[in-house]
Amino acid sequence: MGKNKNKNRRAKKNKVNRQSSSLNEKNVENKTDDGDGNFDDLLAEFKVADTKIEDEDEKDPVKDPTLGVVNENEDKIETQNTENTDSAETVENSKLEVAAPDNWEEQDTLLESTSEGLDEINPHPHVERTEDKLDLTAIENTDAANEKQVVENGEENIDSKAAAVDPDTSHDAENGEKKDPEDVDEKKEETVLVPPSLTANLSLFTPKQQKLALDLCEAGQGHLFSRWPKPAPSRSASSEATTFIKRRLIEQLERIDDSYPSNLIGYINNAKDLLAKSKSGVNPLMGWKPSVPQGMNFEIGTTDYETTEKIGVQQLGKCGFVLTAGGLGERLGYGSIKLKLPTELATETCYLQFYIETILSIQKKYAAPGHKLPLCIMVSGDTNKKTISLLAKNKNFGMDDDQITIVQQGEGVPALVDNDAHFALDTVDRYKLQLKPHGHGDIHALIHSNGVAKKWLKDGIKWTVFFQDTNGLAFHTIALALGVSSKMGLIMNSVCCPRRAKQAIGGIAKLTNEDGEERTINVEYNQLDPLLRSSGFPEGDVNDESTGYSPYPGNLNQLVFSLEPYALALERTNGAMPEFVNPKYKDAEKTEFKKPTRLECMMQDFPVILTGIEATKVGFTSISADMCFSPVKNATADGVAMQKKGTAPGVAASGEADQYAAVRKIMRSIGCKIDEAGPATYSGISVVPGPAIVLKPNFVSCSAEYKEKFPTPSNINISARSSLVVIGEGVTIKSLTLDGALIIECEDGATGEISNMEVTNGGWENVADENLEVEFLKMRGYSLNKVETNKIVFKKDGSIESDIPTLESTVNDVPDEKTIEKEIATVPMVENDSSVPQSDNNDTSASKNEIKDNLSKSIGNTTSTKKKSIENSAPKTKVPRSFSEPEPDDVGAGKKDDKCACAIM
Numbered sequence: 001m002g003k004n005k006n007k008n009r010r011a012k013k014n015k016v017n018r019q020s021s022s023l024n025e026k027n028v029e030n031k032t033d034d035g036d037g038n039f040d041d042l043l044a045e046f047k048v049a050d051t052k053i054e055d056e057d058e059k060d061p062v063k064d065p066t067l068g069v070v071n072e073n074e075d076k077i078e079t080q081n082t083e084n085t086d087s088a089e090t091v092e093n094s095k096l097e098v099a100a101p102d103n104w105e106e107q108d109t110l111l112e113s114t115s116e117g118l119d120e121i122n123p124h125p126h127v128e129r130t131e132d133k134l135d136l137t138a139i140e141n142t143d144a145a146n147e148k149q150v151v152e153n154g155e156e157n158i159d160s161k162a163a164a165v166d167p168d169t170s171h172d173a174e175n176g177e178k179k180d181p182e183d184v185d186e187k188k189e190e191t192v193l194v195p196p197s198l199t200a201n202l203s204l205f206t207p208k209q210q211k212l213a214l215d216l217c218e219a220g221q222g223h224l225f226s227r228w229p230k231p232a233p234s235r236s237a238s239s240e241a242t243t244f245i246k247r248r249l250i251e252q253l254e255r256i257d258d259s260y261p262s263n264l265i266g267y268i269n270n271a272k273d274l275l276a277k278s279k280s281g282v283n284p285l286m287g288w289k290p291s292v293p294q295g296m297n298f299e300i301g302t303t304d305y306e307t308t309e310k311i312g313v314q315q316l317g318k319c320g321f322v323l324t325a326g327g328l329g330e331r332l333g334y335g336s337i338k339l340k341l342p343t344e345l346a347t348e349t350c351y352l353q354f355y356i357e358t359i360l361s362i363q364k365k366y367a368a369p370g371h372k373l374p375l376c377i378m379v380s381g382d383t384n385k386k387t388i389s390l391l392a393k394n395k396n397f398g399m400d401d402d403q404i405t406i407v408q409q410g411e412g413v414p415a416l417v418d419n420d421a422h423f424a425l426d427t428v429d430r431y432k433l434q435l436k437p438h439g440h441g442d443i444h445a446l447i448h449s450n451g452v453a454k455k456w457l458k459d460g461i462k463w464t465v466f467f468q469d470t471n472g473l474a475f476h477t478i479a480l481a482l483g484v485s486s487k488m489g490l491i492m493n494s495v496c497c498p499r500r501a502k503q504a505i506g507g508i509a510k511l512t513n514e515d516g517e518e519r520t521i522n523v524e525y526n527q528l529d530p531l532l533r534s535s536g537f538p539e540g541d542v543n544d545e546s547t548g549y550s551p552y553p554g555n556l557n558q559l560v561f562s563l564e565p566y567a568l569a570l571e572r573t574n575g576a577m578p579e580f581v582n583p584k585y586k587d588a589e590k591t592e593f594k595k596p597t598r599l600e601c602m603m604q605d606f607p608v609i610l611t612g613i614e615a616t617k618v619g620f621t622s623i624s625a626d627m628c629f630s631p632v633k634n635a636t637a638d639g640v641a642m643q644k645k646g647t648a649p650g651v652a653a654s655g656e657a658d659q660y661a662a663v664r665k666i667m668r669s670i671g672c673k674i675d676e677a678g679p680a681t682y683s684g685i686s687v688v689p690g691p692a693i694v695l696k697p698n699f700v701s702c703s704a705e706y707k708e709k710f711p712t713p714s715n716i717n718i719s720a721r722s723s724l725v726v727i728g729e730g731v732t733i734k735s736l737t738l739d740g741a742l743i744i745e746c747e748d749g750a751t752g753e754i755s756n757m758e759v760t761n762g763g764w765e766n767v768a769d770e771n772l773e774v775e776f777l778k779m780r781g782y783s784l785n786k787v788e789t790n791k792i793v794f795k796k797d798g799s800i801e802s803d804i805p806t807l808e809s810t811v812n813d814v815p816d817e818k819t820i821e822k823e824i825a826t827v828p829m830v831e832n833d834s835s836v837p838q839s840d841n842n843d844t845s846a847s848k849n850e851i852k853d854n855l856s857k858s859i860g861n862t863t864s865t866k867k868k869s870i871e872n873s874a875p876k877t878k879v880p881r882s883f884s885e886p887e888p889d890d891v892g893a894g895k896k897d898d899k900c901a902c903a904i905m
Contacts, residue, residue, distance in 0.1 A: 193217055198225035201246060209250045212257055212264070219268045221423055224249070227430060245431040252411075252433055259410035261445065261576045267413060271421035271599055274581040279419055279590045284580070285527060288511040289535045292551045293520045295508070295620030296484050297498070300627060300703065301669035305480065309704050312483030316702070317366030318462035319373060319482070320563070321359055322447070324440045324603070325352075325387065325469040326380035326409055332635055332652065333779045337386045341632065342776050343472045344656045345784040346694045346725055346764070351470055352390060354697070356397040358475050361697040364729075371460065376405045376452050378443045384408050407446040413438045415596035416583075424596040434596055440557075441601030445575035453567035464566060466559040466603065470632040472659040474558060476666070477628045479702045481560045481621040491565045491617040492606060494522070497625035499554035501541045502529055504647070506604075507552030508620050519607045520618035522555040553622040556629045557604055560621075565614060573609045577601035626665065630658035636779060640684035649685055653780045657687035663695055666703045671713035675720035682768050683781030689766050692723040698748075699726045709733060723764045728752075731794060739763075743791040752794030759804065762788030 194217045202210050216224065228246060232239035257264040277284070298305045329338045339352040349357075356375065363373040379387050388406065391397070396404060412435030415424040424434040443466070447453050456464070463482060467474040477495055485493045499505050506522040523531065529540040544551050583590075583597040607618045625648070632655040634642065639649030648654065664674045677690040700709055710716055715735030718724060722738045728746025733754040736742075740761035746752050764786045772778040793801040 193220075193222045195222050195226040195228075197228040197230065198222070200230045201225070201228055204231070204243060204247055205250050209254055212254060213250060215265060216253065219265055220420060221268070224253075224423060224425065224433075245429075249431045249433070256410065256412075256414065256433075256435075260413065261574060264414075267599065268421050270579060271416055271581065272419075274579065274599065275416070275419045275421060275583065278581055278583060283527075283531075285511070285523070285531050287513050288531075289513070290509045290511055290523070290528070290531055290537075290552075293508050293510040293618075293620060294488065295496070295553065295622060296488075297547075297553075297622045298480060300623065300666065305623075306704070308483035308487065309480045309702070310483070311486050312479035312481065313366065313702065313704050315463060315482040315486060316362050316479055317368060317371065317373070318460065319362070319478070320452075320456045320461040320464050321355075321373065321375045322443065322464060322466045323355060323375065323377045323469060324443055324466065325377055326383055326437070326440070327469060327633075328382050332632065334775050337383045337390070338470050338632070339383075339387060340390055341470060341652065344659055344692070344694060345777075345780075346692050346723060347696075349694075349696075350390075351472070352387075353394065353397045354472065355467075355475075356399050358697040358701055360398055361701040361729075364698075365701065368460075372400060372403050374403050374405065374456055374459070374461065375399065376407060376447065378407050378409065378440070378446060380409045380437075381411050405450065405452055407443075407450050407452070409442050409446070410438070412436050413598050415598050416581075416593075417596050418593065419591065436596070436598040437600075438598070439577075439600040440603045441577035441605060443603050444570060444577060444606060448570035448575035453563065453570055457563055457567055461563055464561040464563050466557075466561070468557060468631055470655065471558070471629060472655055473626075473628050473630050473662050475697075475701070476662055476703060477558075477621065477623055478560070479704060480623065481558075484619070484621040485560050485562065488619055489617060490560075490619045491562050491569075491610065491614060493560040493618075494604065494620045495556055495558040495560070495628055496553035496620045496622040497556060497629060498547070498549040498622060499552070500548075501543045501550040503550070503554065505554040507541070507550060508555055509552050517615065519610065519615050520620075521607045522602075522604045523552075528552060553620055554625075555604060556625070558628065559604065559606075561606075565617075569606075569609055569614065576609075577603070577605050578608050626658060627662055630655050630662075636683050636685060636781065643685060651685055651779070652776065653682050653685045653687050653782070656780070657689055660690060660692045660694075661688060663693045664691065666706055667693070667710065667713070667716070669703075670706050670710060672710060672716040672718070673714070674716075674718050675722075677720040680766065680768075682766070683770050685781065690722065691718050691720060692764070693718070694725045696725070696727045698729045699731065721763055721765075728794070741786065741789040743789060745791070746794040747796045750794045750796045750798075752792075752800070754792075759790050761790055764789070 194214060198213060198217065202213070205213065213225065216222075229242065231243065253264065260267050262270070296304075296308070298308070325337070325339050327338050329336055329341060332338070332341075334341060340350050342348040343351055343354050359373050359375060363371070367373055377387060384406070391404065415434035415436050416422065417424045426432040426434055453464075463485070465478055465481075481493050481495050484490070494508055496508055499507060502525065504525050506524050507528050508520065509523045509528060510518060510520045511523075512518045525541075533540045541550055541552065543549055579599040579601050581597055581599055584594040586592040586594045607615065610618065630648070631650055632652050634650040636651050636653075639651035639654065643649040664676075668674055674691060674693075677688055679686050680689050681687075695709075700706055707713070709731075710733055712734050716733065717737045719739040721740075723741040724738055725743045726733070727744070728748070728750070730749070730751035731744055731746035731754065732752070733744070735756050736754055737758040740759055740763040742759050744752075744754060764784055766782040767785050768782050770778075770781055772781075772783060774783075777783050790804045791802065792804065795801060
């Protein structure tokens with residue numbers, strides 16, 4: 001087969017779509033057969049030990065199955081003999097072999113012998129057992145059917161490729177005629193290197209699989225099959241196990257071939273090109289000149305911030321949301337998906353619940369009546385089932401099934417062992433590829449191939465917001481970014497943070513080439529400075545004197561797209577993002593890798609596919625990171641090391657502390673008086689633990705709502721040791737002094753007001769402990785001890801439920817009819833609140849009811865009575881639908897009593 005054949009590869013339609021469904025079409029209990037399960041059992045029977053992974057690019061890849069297994073021997077490519085019993089069939093070509101780890105020899109020995117316990121597994125799941133033994137007749141029938149299918153349905157002359165390894169029996173690829181040995185020698189370089197071991201096993205596979213295997217050999221991947229043994233002359237349990245895992249490898253290759261946009265041959269060709277450029281030191285940004293991009297910088301509390309956010313608030317009800325959630329929490333010391341991690345310990349709300357509750361709150365407040373805001377979640381094979389299960393067990397946290405779309409990434413892309421893009425085999429199991437993640441850039445192709453963008457456009461969605469799986473600050477700045485996109489007419493808007501010059505974070509820059517083309521894109525920090533120096537900026541990346549920051553803001557991978565032009569770009573490109581490679585070389589000549597590498601793509605590279613005027617409509621929204629970015633992505637030990645270098649640790653403890661801090665910052669920006677706790681250290685991570693304030697999304701879903709919920713912010717006083725949780729849309733807090741822990745809850749449909757309330761109790765405290773058994777506590781290094789808590793609940797039926805002692809004493813001192821009559825003269829008349837149902841008592845006049853009602857709402861501010869002392873352990877009490885707390889006289893030396901006024905509005 002000549003080299004020109006490689007130019008005429010079959011072109012497949014983009015099949016990046018691995019899995020997509022609405023949740024109402026899924027059965028959580030169903031298990032997906034990925035072809036690996038039976039041999040996993042087989043390996044367990046063989047007792048083959050796993051190989052430990054060391055990967056410099058990942059924090060703890062041994063805990064991340066998506067990375068595949070790295071060759072810890074780091075051996076170079078060497079020539080090896082094939083595993084055929086007939087030595088005359090050995091292929092003498094170094095490209096057919098990679099260094100064989102010792103574990104392969106162990107596997108060979110086990111597979112070629114009759115192992116104890118092997119008859120306990122069934123390598124052919126489609127074959128039924130007969131008295132605990134494999135039904136060999138069924139296997140023979142299956143193999144015969146395959147052989148017949150090869151003869152009848154072969155897509156091309158398979159034998160012409162397989163026979164090419166023997167010049168004496170080579171055939172012309174075009175007409176099948178036998179060629180002279182001299183002609184074969186002249187075209188030796190064009191010979192397809194197909195190992196005899198593959199030829200001997202071709203009958204095990206379908207015609208499509210045969211063609212794929214031979215195409216891969218032509219592309220230099222013959223080493224994948226060169227150590228295969230011939231099919232055994234007689235049937236045995238061990239020979240059938242070997243047959244099973246040969247088929248499993250071909251099926252794995254077939255799945256990846258179908259899922260990659262340009263198929264595996266395209267992956268190989270692109271890898272060879274990128275690896276050659278990397279070896280020769282080609283700068284991918286050569287020819288592009290950087291300049292400051294268009295965008296807007298903000299500080300919370302400024303007029304510019306508020307006016308821009310108000311514009312964005314009007315667009316909130318037209319958003320679709322995309323969550324990239326392909327990661328497990330194992331690297332963090334958490335055994336489940338990261339979306340299940342609690343965002344904080346005050347309420348233990350997990351990330352997925354927090355995100356969905358925020359979207360539903362935005363939908364209720366800002367979307368048109370009956371209009372649902374959709375959520376697309378990108379998962380991986382590792383997180384798919386657990387994500388669906390988490391949603392199902394919690395009834396989608398209140399979201400309808402048809403609002404949620406799950407799209408699944410493929411199982412990964414082949415790891416590459418050298419500059420010739422040879423695929424890496426697993427060091428334990430040589431019948432399995434090493435796979436590594438392709439990157440979150442797949443999300444665009446998945447959105448396109450699953451028809452998500454088209455559907456959302458049809459449903460009236462105007463904007464698409466991308467956010468990450470463990471960033472609890474993501475939604476604080478969405479309205480602001482939407483305001484910037486609206487004002488500037490942006491197709492893509494990156495939420496950024498100010499960055500110092502040369503800081504180790506990618507910077508957003510505008511690039512222009514000699515042809516006048518431009519793109520605004522993330523440039524890695526180690527590329528930005530030299531690019532500036534080579535483009536007429538001799539000082540490189542320097543801080544602006546007026547701001548103290550680089551003019552190139554830091555990329556955070558939180559993106560806002562205008563949906564219509566975004567969908568058009570996806571339609572034009574199938575959503576395929578540009579790829580890159582980043583090998584770690586062992587030698588100065590760049591001929592050997594320290595470990596296998598792979599091609600990757602990133603979602604923030606979307607501007608590369610924009611053309612013409614589209615490319616000029618890309619910008620940024622920049623605000624301090626403490627308002628928009630605090631992901632939980634690192635193990636505690638790694639976080640400690642990062643924090644020592646002055647970098648945000650990105651661990652569970654810092655993620656929780658930063659959520660509390662962001663809320664405090666917003667409250668202070670409108671005038672609330674919030675103290676600051678001193679720093680505390682847990683498992684080596686230094687954080688500011690409080691005050692711990694959790695304002696649930698149904699209370700406030702963006703910073704623009706804070707002034708409405710705290711109308712007199714100067715009357716809000718919260719001490720450094722306090723904890724406050726507020727739940728419910730209908731509550732307003734006018735004045736509150738808190739020194740302890742307080743939960744305020746307003747049921748859906750109820751309204752309530754906190755006024756003149758003072759609460760003091762034992763509160764909550766973090767207890768440092770590095771020996772905790774619960775994973776999400778252990779990874780923080782502390783637990784939360786809720787020493788003492790007070791709670792107020794505004795009920796839908798018009799009552800108030802509370803365990804605050806002074807409120808209960810008020811219940812005990814509810815004034816009778818005569819007392820109310822005496823107070824009428826001293827209470828200012830107030831207009832009747834038509835929203836409050838009036839009494840049906842016909843014996844009392846309407847005017848008196850109005851006076852009583854207004855008295856109940858205002859008596860706490862206008863009267864003074866003595867109250868009884870009630871113990872904090874008193875049971876919960878239902879309070880009449882409106883009440884107030886009178887000012888106390890002196891009660892006990894040195895004891896401070898709570899005082900408050902609450903009302904149902």
